[in-house]
Amino acid sequence: MLLRHTTKEIKEREALTINPAKTCQPVGAMYAALGFHSCMPHSHGSQGCCAYHRSMLTRHYKEPVMATTSSFTEGSAVFGGQANLLSAVENIFTLYKPDIIAIHTTCLSETIGDDVTQISAKATDEGKVPAGKHIVHANTPSYIGSHVTGFANMVKGFVNYFAAKTAKGNGKINVIPGWVEPSDMREVKRICKEMKVETIIFPDTSEVMDRPQTGTFEMYGPGGTTIDEMRSSGDSKATLSMGHFASLPAAEALDAKCKVKIVDLDVPIGLSATDRFIQALSETAGVEVSQSIERERGRLVDIITDNEQYFYNKRVAVYGDPDNLIPFCEFLVDLGMRPVYVVTGTPGKYFDERMGKVLKDIPEAKFKQGAQADMFLMHQWIKNEKVDLLIGNTWGKYIARDENIPLIRFGFPIIDRVGHSYFPSLGYMGAIRILEKIMDALLDAKDRDCKEENMELVQ
């Protein structure tokens, strides 16, 4: 047994987190910053933070993740990180020539109270920021929220820095897709194009975190939301905000700054959440739903119709980020499945409210958010009553192996398989991919474990 110390007996914990279903803010800020064109994420803290975040994002995307650090030493921890940050800004603009440096803080620089706004102003005063270049920042203390909070804070930082309202509207719709894969951001853009809606999508990591092999290395990919787009986002008709945790704070900041109406949506994972997205897109932009999108939906519903027996009443445990879990569980319920155990380390009562509604017809369902809502607790629940399927990031493979439960990798980080950054999970086509994965997992398990006499050629 790999997780041999996980017992059936559940003891109440107040202080100890075991096998967390979350990580810390700065990695989210780094990922968000990579979704802006020609932007260098900068970690203001010890160099280990930056090394850890780059490594984790690199393992997940199998792509270059370029980011810099203030490399704090004991001296900077005592006297403040100003000198380090000023020197970093000079080195970054000289050597790596980004258009933007996106600084996020860490628990170290937050605890000592470095004022990044003031230090950035000083860098500008000292001529360390070349003309036409920018420093954006977000406060991302690791001891509040989770990686999702850090993502939200950085996106909000870009809105606060760039978005502006002019006298003239741009006729566009903003889309904040939340913490999703480059493939998903690409898919959102495709859907909007199919619907003939002009959008500004931010952040957008497609063509940054999924770059082709060309035999050349470029520091910044062709992708990423541009400065002009970010400026213009203040003139858009509305903002479709996907995800309460990762996207809404930026949408609210934009509304506060430029009076851009918010359409508060879930990440369009699965049938119902995608329906709401398409409907909102159609209504907000004043366009008809395109035939092509409606036919995609039809294909999804067709597959569900044809295969519902494989999904019905299957017990599922899911862990990960709340913006994903809410629509994902809703989709599982739509399929007739039973998401019985759901945990997220990201704290927030909103999760409880929404999951309560999504899981209202599954009385045995347990869900929890916050510090002790960890994978250890979920595993203990599973020990008490087994599930048929496990869905979440790579760390679930230890539970999957010990308990002989099929695992579908979904969310962040996935560091042992590829595909997530290339094939979308959003929209109707993404839902078909999720369906395929669920069926593959369940039926592969059946084909492997069933009695020989029950082996079926046709399913």
Next chain:
Amino acid sequence: MSHEKHIAKIEKIKQDMLAAYPPKTARKRQKQFLVNQTKLEPKQEMQANVRTLPGIITQRGCTYAGCKGVVLGPTRDILNLTHGPIGCGFYSWLTRRNQTRPVDDKDDNFMPYCFSTDMQDENIIFGGEKKLRKALEEAADIFHPKAIGVFSTCPVGLIGDDVHAVSREISEKTGINVFGFSCEGYKGVSQSAGHHIANNQLFKHVIGKGKCCKEGKFKVAMLGEYNIGGDAFVLEELFDRCGITITATFSGNSTYEQFASAHLSDLTVVMCHRSINYVADMIEKKYGIPWFKVNFIGAQASAKSLRKIADYFGDAGLKARVEEVIKEEMAKVRKALEAIKPKVEGKTVMLFVGGSRAHHYQELFKEMGMKVLAAGYEFAHRDDYEGRDVLPNVKVDADSRNIEELTVEPDPKEYRPRKSEKEMKALKENGMRFKDYDGMMPEMEDGTLVIDDINHFETELIIDKYKPDMFCAGVKEKYVIQKLGMPLKQLHNYDYGGPYAGFEGAINFYRDVERMLNSRVWGHIQPPWNKGKALPAIFVDVSQ
């Protein structure tokens, strides 16, 4: 090209590189970049173990990573609790490929777990000791481990939580050996400080506490072997065949009891000099166990190291067995080399990694007939470049001064010189060297580049100038280099391959490198329509 011209050419590369830096950055970087010239007197000096310049895209990590991740991470039965916000614990959870082999289903193994106090803002404001205390009580109550390590992250030192006092308190209360590590990420200048902090605490709180050493006639403690990809398993098996007992490994495939009983061995050997040489020194001073450097990366190096161990014990039977094993293994190695050498000979490589690996792995490349153009460490010190002779002259700067140096005296009860003065003298006269490490530079060819703490800017520049066939570094560099259309061999995690230690490992490495260099994919980077007009019509052998 004459030697002088060659040196001048490389000096030019260095000057070009420095010219692109802001002046202050250039001043600092120039001391960490040299053209190797082994015959110069006085010898060349490499500046190392100094601060990384902010903003330059370094390979380096932090002290916590070195302490919790590298040194204590591979031990299966110590419950490692990270005291801090969630990230540090999360990132160091199972990500380093340290394999372990519990003896049975009952044997403790906490390695697949991540334990954290998951500090919140109120703990930062009002202090985190209360939460740490409670978390330790919960961990003790749920898991009943033999020992618990508490690892401090950045904010812990700043807010003044006394992890050592809380550890002592819980130790007294539960009877579990609980010890703290002040390994905040901002200490030191790299992971190296974390290794030191980890090892110091193991020396203070664990080594010497054990009473039962693994039985065997020739007992060796192996330091600085972390069992990435199963390296330690290979060495355990190899030593076993020779009749040598590895009593403890620091820290691959290790247990608390092994650490605790390391003082009962008769010889200490050191693999990774950087991360642990001082522990070997302390063990010698306190318990009388001599140490020397070994290297089991590379077939020749493995043979040499085995012979040295056999010579130390001086037993004729052991020497004969070692020779037998070497003979058997070298036959396999020769066969493997015959198959791959024609496909890789003359290819060029650069290695920028770690604190020992950039040196050790040169052995393997040399065996394959490949040429090392440049190398450097991520977190090593001067002695790892220039050899231990420079130790008395190494300047202790403000960052190093903060890392505790233990004062060690012979243990009144346990000090027992394993060899008499006379025996040691005889061994030395026969050419055996103790406490030896000559460093990387003397073993590199003249005219090669040596760069300490290389950054992304310099990496791109030297690749552009030299166009090597292969680059060795870590995961952060992997996909950057491969985008350039050349393979990067990861020497931290072995690209999820290995083991690479010992003879068996050497064969694995030869094959992996040959596969990477000659992968057909490199011929497919350009689509056929971009390869010139004539190409689409003819057969193109992509392996060329």
